[in-house]
Amino acid sequence: MSTIKDVAKYTGLSIATISKYINGGNVLEQNRELIKNAIEKLEYKRNDMARGLKTNKTMTIGILIPSLENIFFTTIVSIIEDILQDSGYGTIICDFKENVDLEQKKLEFLVSKNVDGIIMVSYGGDLEYIKSLSGKEIPVILLDRMIKGVDLDVVVADNLNASYQAVEELIIKKHKRIGIICGPKNTYTADERRKGYIRVHQDYNLDIDEKLMFNGRYTVESGYNGLEALKKMENPPTALLVTNYEMTIGAIMAINDLNIVVPSELSIIGFDNIQMAKVVRPPLSIVEQPMKEIGETAAKLLLKRLKGDYASFPAVHRLKTKVHIKESVQKLVN
Amino acid sequence: MSTIKDVAKYTGLSIATISKYINGGNVLEQNRELIKNAIEKLEYKRNDMARGLKTNKTMTIGILIPSLENIFFTTIVSIIEDILQDSGYGTIICDFKENVDLEQKKLEFLVSKNVDGIIMVSYGGDLEYIKSLSGKEIPVILLDRMIKGVDLDVVVADNLNASYQAVEELIIKKHKRIGIICGPKNTYTADERRKGYIRVHQDYNLDIDEKLMFNGRYTVESGYNGLEALKKMENPPTALLVTNYEMTIGAIMAINDLNIVVPSELSIIGFDNIQMAKVVRPPLSIVEQPMKEIGETAAKLLLKRLKGDYASFPAVHRLKTKVHIKESVQKLVN
DNA sequence: CCTCCAGCGCGAAACGTTTAGCTCTATAAT
DNA sequence: ATTATAGAGCTAAACGTTTCGCGCTGGAGG
Incomplete structure (x- = not known):
């Protein structure tokens, strides 16, 4: 050489x-x-190592996501990676298997690897630690979830309006009792999606029945349980919004097991995975998050910060989602 | 510092x-x-960079897979990553979006990043280039697919016996006309799976009808086309094996569109994704590849090579698969 | 008592860059 | 004609390690 x-x-x-x-x-x-x-x-x-020794730059970016088995995140990562690579950056990708303790450990690993920047999805690890990073002049960009009280760039989907619009579709189709299977309390995305559900009810002057709002844990199992619970209640919903991919899977499994006919017995809108939506019968309506846009925005923003351009810091990018209505939703006649 | x-x-x-x-x-x-x-x-x-300057080691491993949106690969990657991290290695993950030209480019990127080792799934990029790596004393481990004429460590699933056993299950259930939707000719995994199909027919003294063997391209679309073609033929199969995840999705979409009743009109066994198998109706039988084992084996083997231990090089690890039979397969009465 | 040797520690060179500060030259401005 | 200035290139130090070859010490073997 x-x-x-x-x-x-x-x-x-x-x-x-x-x-x-x-x-x-x-x-x-x-x-x-x-x-x-x-x-x-x-x-x-x-020789990047010799150069790095002088400049303290490694030309690598750390990416931290909750799970490598979640296609929502990996799709975004794939896009980010491409863009960063065009600028010569390598990416070290870590997942923390949805485990907050591991989140912290992996984040420290990335820092110990001297990455030049970080793009991460936090499930609420050590906020103090994350904050301390922003002091170290290593740019950090938060993906998918905001963290309150932390001044960092953020790229998220417009979760509130996502559920607002999905539920609105159901309301327009004359549904009055609409269930929602949501994520855990105090989780940013879940709280936002809940807000959208509530706001659209208010805007259409519909009463809100707290019992129709099930809080799952964004897992397949909790989606299954949520559907069971909602279906068993006294006055069950005629329509349902499930607010992430895993819980959508769980809900569909329960629908199959309970022999519920969609959409005549229950209209349903799921989340995130278009491909799956085509495989189930009848075709599933879904809320699609703009993964490509999210990835591009995050990558470009990071590149900008790496150049030292801190214009309008901290920036919040809230990207629009899209609702696809398919045969899994029925119009009620009254 | x-x-x-x-x-x-x-x-x-x-x-x-x-x-x-x-x-x-x-x-x-x-x-x-x-x-x-x-x-x-x-x-x-x-300071890894100063150290690297002297030792020519970066403490990073390159991982190259066809797609970050393919859960089969990302699951394996996740396991590999964990193990390597315990030994202090970071991993740079690249995907080439199923594009052979990009495979080459990304591989060069990894090499340019001075990774200490590589674990990759090749779709048949520049073999000469891959070979030249093995000369550079940077260890390379091939995943999922072997490449003929290249002396490298390999970790693969036992593809031949995977399809052998799946088809055997169908034969035991009295099926005589069994279709297979396979991958492209001259693709390692596809060829192996084809061989298994043929061998089990021979072992049970069943005639092979070439028309029952459809060669797709491991894509959703080709799975869809494959099912259509097989179903339209004069004397259609009563049972079917689909040999990867994407084509399984495609086949199920076609089954839905053509209103084919499973399993009474067609018994079907799919591939790879257990979760999806639970979502479709009726529950799908599948061939499961040992992803955890594949990841562990590859990571540990690489670690061994990195230590300079080249015992039994090149090693071939062929790991056993498992067939899960569910309601999507029916026993014929004759 | 002498010789050897192993164990431990040291000095210094080297790895391949970046960069501050300098010199030199040619041109523009006076 | 003189001076100022900008452009281009150079020298040398520095970044934080690893490692080679050497020297010292103390105990074992003769």
């Missing part, structure tokens, strides 16, 4: 000039050409 | 001795203690 020294020797120029060239400094046109050829000829490749 | 120098100054020992301690060399017990305390006190952290 040839080094900057070899290029210097080959061209007759000094090491400093080569370095200047590499980093885009001012070099005479004729020397530019000379260096360019030499680099090609000698197959010179910059 | 304190350096090895600070520790030396603090303890009154030389830099060399501290380095020795850090790397597990011989140091007097009393000095060990001294150094240990100093490190703690000064919060000394080894």
